[in-house]
């Protein structure tokens with residue numbers, strides 16, 4: 344159980360939660376894989392319901408779920424993603440879950456992304472047209488700065504998913520600072536703080552938090568088995584670190 348006085352010190356105008364279920368004060372989750380059979384996320388409606396139920400119980404009111412989109416691994420079309428959303432909304436209504444769901448996507452910046460950008464066939468979220476992007480694990484794309492610039496000149500706001508997980512930035516922390524200075528928002532995975540992706544990723548995540556460089560927090564949850572790991576974040580020390588960030592999640596509440 345979280346300490347009530349802790350919350351009153353942390354967020355003076357916010358009513359202190361009386362249950363751990365209220366812990367996720369950011370209320371909007373912007374990164375997950377909860378549409379069955381589109382990617383490596385949940386594989387059936389029951390798994391989606393299990394995940395959404397727990398997120399709602401932790402205080403998440405709205406989920407913007409983000410299927411992978413890439414040419415080679417997950418060639419999901421915008422139509423297929425929107426159809427998946429409609430099916431998920433039906434499931435939520437049937438189960439009377441106290442949560443709303445919208446959809447965007449997590450776009451891999453592969454060689455085919457520039458064509459997609461040119462056609463404008465992109466799913467975004469929020470009034471700022473936030474565009475969730477990820478880069479390859481072995482190296483960032485060539486001319487990343489140029490791609491980010493083109494994204495912005497077309498009226499989108501790039502949001503780099505889990506910057507702490509890219510090991511090629513672990514010894515070059517300044518690179519992420521520079522990306523942020525050029526207008527790219529940074530989205531931390533909350534499981535990174537639990538050691539789920541290894542100690543070096545956790546260290547980078549904590550560095551970014553101490554620099555107050557995190558614009559969004561996201562679950563990036565794929566399966567119900569992630570829930571046990573995610574619960575470990577819900578401790579006062581880590582929640583305080585998150586509360587100190589210039590988080591934009593709550594700006595997305597309808």
Ligand SMILES: [Fe+2]
Pocket residue numbers: 374375376449504563
């Ligand atoms: Fe993801």
